[in-house]
Amino acid sequence: MNEGGVFMIVPRYYEDLSVLHDNTMLARAYYMPASKRMDDLVEHRELSDRMQLLNGTWKFQYFDSIYDMKDAFYEDGYSVESFDEIAVPSVWQMAGYDTHQYTNIRYPFPFDPPYVPQDIPCGAYVHTFDYARDDAAPKAYLNFEGVDSCFYVWLNGTYVGYSQVSHMTSEFDVTDVLREGENRISVLVMKWCDGSYLEDQDKFRMSGIFRDVYLLKRPEKAIRDYHITTELDADIAKIDLTVSFHEPVEVRVKIEDKNGAVVSEGVIDKNGKATFEIVDYKLWNTENPYLYTIIFETEQEVIVDHIALRKIEIKDQVIYLNGQKIKFRGVNRHDSDPVTGFTISMEQIKIDLTLMKQHNFNAIRSSHYPNAPFFYEMCDRYGFMVIDEADIEAHGPFMLYRKEDTDYNRFKRWNEKIADDPAWEAAIVDRVKLMVERDKNRFCIVMWSMGNESAYGCNFEKALAWTKEFDPERITQYESARYRNYDVTYDYENLDLYSRMYPALTEIEEYLEKDGSKPFLLVEYCHSMGNGPGDFEDYFQMIQAEDKMCGGFVWEWCDHAIVHGVAENGKTIYAYGGDHGEVIHDSNFCMDGLVYPDRRIHTGLLEYKNVYRPARVVSYDAASGELVLHNYMDFDDLKDYAEITYELSQDGLVIGKGKLSEVSILPHCDGSTTLKLSIPENGKVYLKLFYKLKKDIPLLSKAYVLGFDEIDVSSKGAKNQQALSWLTKEVPDTRIQVQENDTEINIKGREFSYIINKRTALFDSLIFAGREYLKNPMELNIWRAPTDNDMYIKAEWRKAHYNEAYTRAYNSEVIQGKHGVTVVSQASVVAPTVQKILDVTLIWTIDAAGRIGADIAVKKNDEFPDLPRFGVRMFLDKKLTDAGFFGMGPQESYRDKHRAASHGLYRLKVSDMHEDYIRPQENGSHYDCDYVELGNSQYGITAIAEEDAFSFNASFYTQEELEKKAHNYELIESDSTVLCLDYAQNGIGSNSCGPDVLDAYRFDDRLFRFRFTLVPYVKG
Secondary structure (H helix, E strand, O other): OOOOOHHHOOOOHHHOOOOOEEOEOOOOOOOOEEOOOOOOOOOOHHHOOOEEEOOEEEEEEEEOOHHHOOOOOOOOOOOOOOOEEEEEOOOHHHHOOOOOEEEOOOOOOOOEOOEOOOOOOEEEEEEEEEEOOEOOEOEEEEEEOOEEOEEEEEEOOEEEEEEEOOOOOEEEEOOOOOOOEEEEEEEEEEOOOHHHHHEOOOEEEOOEEOOOEEEEEEOOOOEEEEEEEEEEOOOEEEEEEEEEEOOOOOEEEEEEOOOOOEEEEEEEOOOOEEEEEEEOOOOOOOOOOOOEEEEEEOOOOEEEEEEOOOOEEEEOOEEEEOOEEOOEEEEEOOOOEOOOEOOOOHHHHHHHHHHHHHOOOOEEEOOOOOOOHHHHHHHHHHOOEEEEEOOOEOOHHHHOOOOOOOHHHHHHHOOOOOOOOHHHHHHHHHHHHHHHHHHOOOOOEEEEEOOEOOOOOHHHHHHHHHHHHHOOOOEEEOHHHHOOOOOOOOOOOOOOOEEEEOOOHHHHHHHHHHOOOOOEEEEEEOOOOOOOOOOHHHHHHHHHHOOOEEEEEEOOOEOOOEEEEEOOOOOEEEEOOOOOOOOOOOHHHHOOOOEOOOOOEOHHHHHHHHHOOOEEEEEEOOOOOEEEEEEOOOOOOHHHHEEEEEEEEEOOEEEEEEEOOOOOOOOOOEEEEEOOOOOOOOOOEEEEEEEEEOOOEOOEOOOOEEEEEEEEOOOOOOOOHHHHHHHOOOOOOOOOEEEEOOOEEEEEOOOEEEEEEOOOOEEEEEEEOOEEOEEEEEEEEOOOOOOHHHOOHHHHHHHOOHHHOEEEEEEEEEEEOOOEEEEEEEEEEEOOOOOOOEEEEEEEEEEOOOOEEEEEEEEEOOOOOOOOEEEEEEEEEOOOOEEEEEEEEOOOOEOOEOOOOEEEEEEEEHHHHOOOOOOOOOOOOEEEEOEEEEEOOOEEEEEEEOOOOEEEEEEOOOHHHHHHOOOHHHOOOOOEEEEEEEEEEOOOOOOOOOOOOOHHHOOOOOEEEEEEEEEEEEOO
16 A cells, blocks of 8 residues: 555555455345325436435546545545536536547457556545435445446545445445435545456447446335236236345335226235236337336335236247237437437437337347436337347457467457356356346347347356246347357357357358248348448348348447537537547547437438338339238237328429328238329339328327338329420520640530540540539549448548549531431540550430430459449539439438439529438439439539439539548538539448448449430520
């Protein structure tokens, strides 16, 4: 010990694997007692008269090193006048102390367990509060629901105890050290402890008392813990209660239905066991989250809780809930907020759950730690199945230096240091037990997860064995079971699922064909980073095709970022890894959610919503009117869940609408109805069905649109009539003048003057009605600002020098006719240091009206990788601020990311077509378009597809600017309206963490032809 130093104050439990807690109470189920019955203690638990919330403004002193803390600040008379103030709960990095750090896999300190860096940052907290003894409840228990990473507690100068496991409740008996009147609580929180080796989750690393702190006042004779289990027969539900006591007491029990009618009642005596029965019971499921109320009453105390009657089981490698096959439509969720960090309130959780319901999720994985206990009560209430995950991730040992550095060797040896080292058994099993004991009465939890990405070994074998013995009725899951010493055989008898992260579809098929011994769970899939993901539909098809595929959990719910104020342009400054001066970080890999940090919706979330809509059209016969639908709900008849309305549109204009007659379709079944419509022969005609919520569901309003189907019912070969009118407009009987020199072809008509650059075979100038449309020369474009999901392929693209490519023409021939001019050029797309990328034949046809027909034939060199895109880029007059198009919208859409978009006639501001990803990247494209028009109140230009539809992007930002800037608030607008007309783009995919873009969406064409027409115009 150091005289006058920190080690006079605290024992070094923080580097001692044999001490995980000191003086803490035994783990128990979460509940909230009161002196009388109170039914609203889920979302308003602070209303309990037996709970004294200690949240608020506390005195706080931060130390860069524990060695800087010399004083026994916890002593009763110690002056804290010089201390700062901090909110509890909060994390101290958000209050301006220490620095933020985001790291995914790597430990932010040397791997030397159980030791952590000697200079451990720490925080000293002091708070005074008044306490009034309640003679009916004289016992007092101090609860901390979350402290990162470990902490020591004193009350009125007396040492109370120590605990670790950041995301779990620690409870202390403080009856003997509390005093009537003013009391003083002192807490020392350390940033790191030996437990930090097990808390290597992919998230910002933050510290402090980040969840609620409170006292519970309890009678001496009181319930300590209870465990509710159920057994469902055909007609009777049996509820078994096992209760333990502080001191034995008689407990009267009532069970009520949701209307308050008593359906069962009785007494639990001192042996602590009783069984209750409910006749003609109602089941809980995600579509009908029916809850019973259970009331435990003693002479001095009442505890109100809820029971859900449901059964989760596996039969023949298929998961069933209440006897029905189910699919997890799940998402991984971290506690995260750009202002409060991972201090999350009831209101913030409710916002998340509401958005999840609105977008057709039915399940949540608490990645990668238990949430606050009231989160699970809310999931019971609102109807979500939950994977509860222990506060364990030891990813860092995967990164240790290895002389033989291969993936195989890393995976084989990952488990050596923690998962398969018996020294860590107590810590790992403790974390699993704490989770299971606290959350065992939450019926939304259908699965226990042993943790995340920590490899496998004897310690997880012990944790699984304990879990299965304690709770055999729930499913167990641990994806990292596959990372082990390959020379050791495990039977995985206590592991119920085969779970994987980001597998290719071929890997899933291989498992189902060659093994299939357990249900297959996508515990993480469709990495939703930036613009993406692009493979929801493909995984959906795989999940639905095979019963052993029980669904999956998208990675992940929200982007993680820290608000750093507002930029001069009014944009919020969101910071990610590396923006806080940290050396070890993983950049923007934390920006991988379906919603932005402030919960604005990403287009990827819209994509998910419509892929997982409640029903789908199987077929529609326009001649007979027969419409066949499939109900993808697990429990509800479609007629009870959704009302179906329809719209018939022609070239984007609605020409008919109505509501389908009620059609009964049982879950997972097909059903048919009749919808006879008069289909026009001309134009692009689409039938769109909307699935609108019909029933009362918590968090959602009736008539909320849960998804749609779109069916192309156009006559064979029908063209968009507006596009056709531009293409067939009468040509004036005037001759076009052509002048040539060594570098230019100047083409003049009555209203226009165009210049083709003979060095590029592209237009340098487009003057129509006296206005120059081009600010810069036209380009052939094969590059895009890489998306986050281009993370790996972009290296190949740069190796091929696609980002430096340009057009080089070899020759041009002018062919002049009576009413038009054709320019035929041979050209290529080339880049420094590499061979020719593309051979290109460009044919431009200009008629007397000034229309420009493009016919571009391309041959790609097979040596080169898939192209990011191919098209024409134009830098147009920036006064062209309005866009109108017929294609897929209104949000961005791509060849593999367009299920949330539909064909229509859309009119948008160019400024509104930019999707403002926090790390700028390719965005805002629109797929399958017949035409796009950029203009203003006076003039504009239209691009029309000749045969095959194109994609386009209109923006005030260049791809170079998007690629150059690290944050959206740094973007500077171009002096042009940048229009990209694309024959194709490579798929979006999810390869920031997922598999390669599927073959069907790769832009690997060797030969292709791009045809379109440009029509400048003046209004009136």
